[in-house]
Amino acid sequence: MDFISDLNPEQKQAVLHADGPLLVLAGAGSGKTRVIACRAARLIADGLAEPDELLAVTFTNKAAEEMRERVKSLAATGARRPWICTFHALCARILRREGGVRVGRDFVIYDSADQSAAMKRILHDLDVDDKLLSARQALAEISEAKNHMRSPGNLRGESWSARGDLLAKAYERYRRALEAANALDFDDLLLETMRLFEDREPVRRRYGERFRFIMVDEYQDTNPPQFRLVRLLTREHRNLCVVGDPDQSIYQWRGADLSNILDFQKHFAGATVIRLERNYRSTQVILDAAGAVIERNRRRLRKRMRTDRTGGALVRCFRAGDDLEEADWVTARLREALDAGETPAGVLYRTNAQSRVLEEALGRAGIAYRMVGGVRFYERKEIKDTLAYLRLLINLDDDVSLRRVINEPKRGIGKGVMAALEKLAPEPDAAGPLFAAAPGDAGAADSLWGRLNRAVNQELVPPRAVGALRGFRDLVQALRGLTADRPVADVVGEVLGRTGYLEKLREAMTEEAQNRIDNLMELVAAARDYEIREAEPSLTGFVDGQSLLSEADEAQGSEDAGVWLMTLHAAKGLEFPVVFMVGLEERLFPHARAVGGERYERIANDDLGEGDPAGGERAGGGHNEAMEEERRLCYVGMTRARTRLVLTSAARRRVYGEYRDTKPSRFLDEVPADLIDVVEPVFSTPVRSPATYGRGAYRGQRRGPADDDRIQPDYGYAYEDEDQSVVSISPGDHVRHPTFGVGTVISVEPLTDDMKLTVSFRDIGRKTLRQRFAKLTLA
DNA sequence: GACCACTAGAATGAT
């Protein structure tokens, strides 16, 4: 086993540990993925376990994929492959085999869009005012309750209020709706598996005995149901190896419980603890900078990361005038990085909404990028529609899917017909809900499909509606007949053909329609890949995979693009030679939710006075858990960098299209000043040059008396020459720029309070400038 | 029933 000789002593110890519980505290860049993969490989190679007696659980599909590849390259696994998957995929797999307590084997998985559709209906039926309780809020609270294993009757102490009352009602209805549709949401996958193991001991024991060795990656992010599942599965062998880093816990908002890792030795008596503190990724400067930030957190285990890469480039900081300028500046620096061969470069932001300006700036500069996450592919209507058809074929009682496709493409089943269907009373002698009903084509009596059948058979709706509904029913039944035993790709093809979906798009003859067709062909290709890859392919398996794919697994752009854009959360587990963290501003990062606690919604643009940067944390007399999580997120971002780290912010930023002034993030203050290199703006003259960054120099300039709504240049830059902005410039003018030299104006585009100029410079080519910043003179 | 124009609300993070 060659792979062991390359490991350092601690890594080796972790890899060679076999029996009993093991906690590996693995700091950023300490090679933890490698340790897990090597450990799996060694257990197989030494005959301590058959491959399929190993279970390795990760948090993202991406991580699972990587792990699978690594293990495969280290050990021959043959047909009995180890189980390497996410918690959710593990649960889906077990539930498909065993069936659940509340659902049958043919359940569907509801993703967030499905959840939202279901909840909107419920709140509508309950006649709830959106302002009192939105579907979004209701789902968030329900998820929170599930993550803490609370039932509808036991929502957090608000049950006395009107809203709490409503919430409990909505929760109960939501639960019933999913049960009737034989559906599980993401949280349910975990809970249902937990219930299965707790109610059916023989099933639990079978899995407990089977998985001789269990490994859990990113253990600091496990939530209570996940913890319970781990306990249930390790009762027999107790060979549990968990790997994680408390400083990188960034999912507490999703119910992750830090005490799972902090109290591991209490939960699993006799556990061995190994610390990996040697960092193989970053320079000492980067580690020191990140270490200084994370040190401010109270709830953590002390550790000090070491690297052989002493010294290193200082952390560069830049404060731009606004978000556009920030994006342009980052783009220019990215160009330099690409030219220097520092690829790929990672650009990390706190919120997805920040990606747009960056994408546009990169687009203008002609730099190819890959965007991890975001919403695009996942949200595409044609993909969702097709998957809804497939899900309906698997489970006719899936009301959400049925609703989605019943009139897509248009077949004359509109609002009127649907309302009539819903009005049909449930059948009096209906067998209980859900899968107690015969699984045949009749469907549960209470589901829309059941009602549809009755409406057609007994002609309970107007003749024209009966005809349309019958057409749809026959179509679905015909498709069901075809699905049996056909390759998945064929089924997808049949759906697209027989429903007329593809034809409708072809008729449209627009570019957009062609795009959609291309996307659908991609889906067919994905089905074909799935068929080849999987040992026992099935339509259900394919659809599950698609449902469990997150946005984070979808990426726009090619893998060898020089620039990768993503949120800080999505960056966990990755590394880049250069990392740009953008938008380091109070209330963006750290996010307002952590800064202002409950107040944040009411605070607008005018709340920008001097303030204690740690005020949010000290408020309330204790430490601020949310702020500590933001800080860990900052730590995660910084430690993604191998050699260079760049931190930027903007003095003004558009939120919903409106400009807001900002304060620099407290995290900038927390990086020791001697590790920072402040970069001056090129496009304008700073009012003063700050000796120490963030110690007030750039901070908190109040707007003047609010008697003038025009946005003032009061965020650190000023024009000596007010006349500049009055000079009128038009296309064709010859201009001179202090840095870029002479050029010709190509176009002029008015903005709210400025002009956007495109200028073709003689020496450096085309540039987009804003007149306020660019010190242009007529040449 | 389908299509279009208008408005209100939105965006922390992800399986």
Place this chain on the structure above:
DNA sequence: TCTAGTGGTC
């Protein structure tokens, strides 16, 4: 700024 949802018109 962008989108989902609503209401009006054909």
